[in-house]
Amino acid sequence: MTITRRTALLGGALAAALAAPVAAQSFPERPITYVIPFNPGGESDVTARFQQPFMEAILGQSVVIQSRPGAGGATAWAQLNSLEADGHTIMNTIVPHTILQPAMKDVGYQTDQIENVYFFHYTPDAILVPADSPFETLADLIAFATDNPGALTMGGSGTNTANHLASVIFGDLTGATVTYVPFSGSAPAMTAVLGGQIGGAMSYTTQAVKAGDQVRALAVATEDRVPALPDVPTFRELGIDHVGGAYRGVAVPAGTPDAVKQQLSDVIGQVNADPDFQRMMTEAGYQVVDIPLADIPAFIEERRAAYATAIARMGGS
């Protein structure tokens, strides 16, 4: 951490402290626990650790990252509202997971029971093929999958998951029929792609960045091209209207005071605005977005509508 960044952060913290309303001054009065519903080393954990020093500087309290993995995040999300609702416990959430899971089965929580305060980035969907794949462009892949329905295998992490959803949406938009092969996580799916065991994978830009030139990304689901993958076209450029991925946010237990929710939302927004934070995120293939507290209900509705057809096709409600 450079000295300039630290002073800049301190300055920001000071400004925030001066600007904060009187009512919220009692928050935070002790360290914040930041619960991650996935294992350390996963993308949720890594991005939370990127946020950690910036949040600590603004809040003036330490932020303790705690992982509670299980059932693709559902274990932790089902526990969220039983945690202490004073803002000192916050939890990482992901859309589409929190929309998809309750729609597919009884996971112990409902989408609307999760009180998100901010969505701060997303990992855009990306279609990856092995470097020696015959498919040079997305058009090649779609043409093959349309002429030979089901002959192309595409891996992803699990059934009824974000990757599965994305591959169903992709099929709906392009008319291509692929065989989706579920793996126990993104790493085994990537191994299968690198080994040529499957034709490609419905994965994320971050995986493409990590795998380097062992794989070829054919398209990414962003509005503008991803800085870390400048040569890869977006779906929209190719005439396919698909923007999306795994949106990661921060939620609080139900009953947390509105002032505290607003304050947390502001803090995360401030972190997002920091150029150093943005640089760390974009280099690794993450896409920083700003969806603050006020915009959450509209965002959730918009996403729900975007997924509705695919979820129905997958047998959900």
Added chain:
Amino acid sequence: MIEAFLGALTPFNLTLALAGVVVGTVIGALPGLSATMAVAVLVPFTFTMDPASGLIALGAVYTGAIYGGAYAAILVNTPGTPAAIATSLDGFPMAKRGDGDLAVTISCFASAFGGIVGALALLFVAPPLATIALKFGPVEYFWLAIFGLSLIAVLSKGNTLKGLIGGFFGLLLSTIGSAVVGGDVRYTFGEPALLGGIHIIPALIGLYCVPVLLGMVADRAPHIERAKTGGGTRIPEALRTLWRSKLNLIRSSVVGTIVGILPAAGGAVAGLVAYSEARRTSPDRARFGKGAPDGVVASESANSATVGGGFVPTLVLGIPGTPPDAIILGALMVQGIRVGPQLFAEQGDLVQTFTFGLLIATLLMIPTGLIIGRTAFRTISSIPKSTLAPVIGVLIMIGAYAVEQNPNHVTMMVVLGALAWAAARWGFEPSPIVLGLILGPIAEQGFVQAWLIGTASGDLWGQYFGRPISLGIIFFTILTLTWPWWSDRRARQKALRERAET
């Protein structure tokens, strides 16, 4: 390379390696605290260090934890980590008859040897070895799991039927929860708590440790025999044993390295495969499971070799070879290091310094392991059962809880323990159940993925039976299952001939 070696030798890095090994060994030794857990809880401490030191510390913790699992396996009959499952098969019978000190010392040297083989592979032949990870497709994992399951038939000699039933029961347990492939919700009785399935750590504690605890209070015999020879470390004897089984040692270390490279396998599978091979090729197979030092040698050298092996795909391809590697990979990314194939090219020094650090940590494991092991053995064999039982009770509670900070796991652990205890009264052993539980998901996912891929390519039969590595694994499975019968027949014929000659 010399520069990297000196980089690993700074006093700070040496201290870190030593501290990491000690902490890792202690955490691994506690029932329920796996290597993954040890690495996960210690990751935050490394963020303040420079990347090489942080990596060395984590590698040392990982190595120590895998080794530490052997203590609980040998002295309490509870694998401290899943990797030590095969260790308990012969380690505990050794301890039971008073050879606990010998077993601990053997496991220490065998672990160090396996660890060194794994680290050397990482240092010298990592890039070509990494391609093995890519050669293993779903169908290979399916057959590998079947190979592991074939061990059930071998393990439960004398009562194969009950062994098989145990295996099927483990398989059924493994299907509980929300399925990775297919997405079905199976056998949860509508309980969200069961959606995540049966976690392997609470299951291990329940199935192995609870019956041991109950047995401890049931009769007056001491938990394990005290040392016959005054409680030394029996180093010369241990080294002689290892020299005698040098082939086993080398083979198991190589098996461990290769299985470690496979991203979906891991220490438990490595230990079991090496154990199975050691048993098959041993001249006195009958002693396995009754306290054969060779069993401990095979399991411990193989599971320690997975550490180095696991780092091969992690550092070369950016694909974590084992669950702790996934965490270490994440830690590197937080440090701002670009992982993946470019890591070896751009940060070659870092990788080499780390590998030397891993080697040093493995060597440091010998003295620390011997000292900690001797203390553990003396403590467990001398404190009264009225203290030992409650202490183990506290440890299994915290162990089952801490994996995912989930109180439901604790209840699940006790329930499985009650089941295992009752089953043992009718002659059902826990090991086949655990094999089914661990290998079931690997087999199921591999089978279904292979089915999907085979159907898509229009060559389903070729997918299962037309790939060279698959055929090799199938061959070894058949060999393992039929070898005892073959060698018995040969021995009988030889005996007949000899009788005819005289």
Added chain:
Amino acid sequence: MTLHRDLAPSAALVLLGAYALWETLSMSTFGAIFPRLAGSGLLLGGIALAVRTLWQSPPATRPPGGLRRPILFLLLLLGWAILLPVTGFVPTSIAGALLAMVLAFDARPRARSILIQSAALIGVVLMVALLFGRLLMVPLP
């Protein structure tokens, strides 16, 4: 003729296998493969075990040791596990450890040894709580 003791697990296995198979009726094709395999294995295994028992009528398996203390200990562990999230780690574990000690005594102990062991156990619980709660930052109930 009284029923052979080893028939009890056979019956349990047949019931469990049948239940497992019945549940697979509502699963998807791929999701049902392994549960069906496991269920059939248990069902057939149970039948095979019963046939073997009746056919050969081997001497019933008799495990060593009494039953009273293990069952009490099991109940203790169960109570311990259920109360853990309710009453908190430290109090539950101290109580659990002390009760476990009482159950595990072989002969009638001397007062002095009870005191020493109780103190040691309380120390162990506090140490574990400190190690996990503070050092490793695992949140305890």
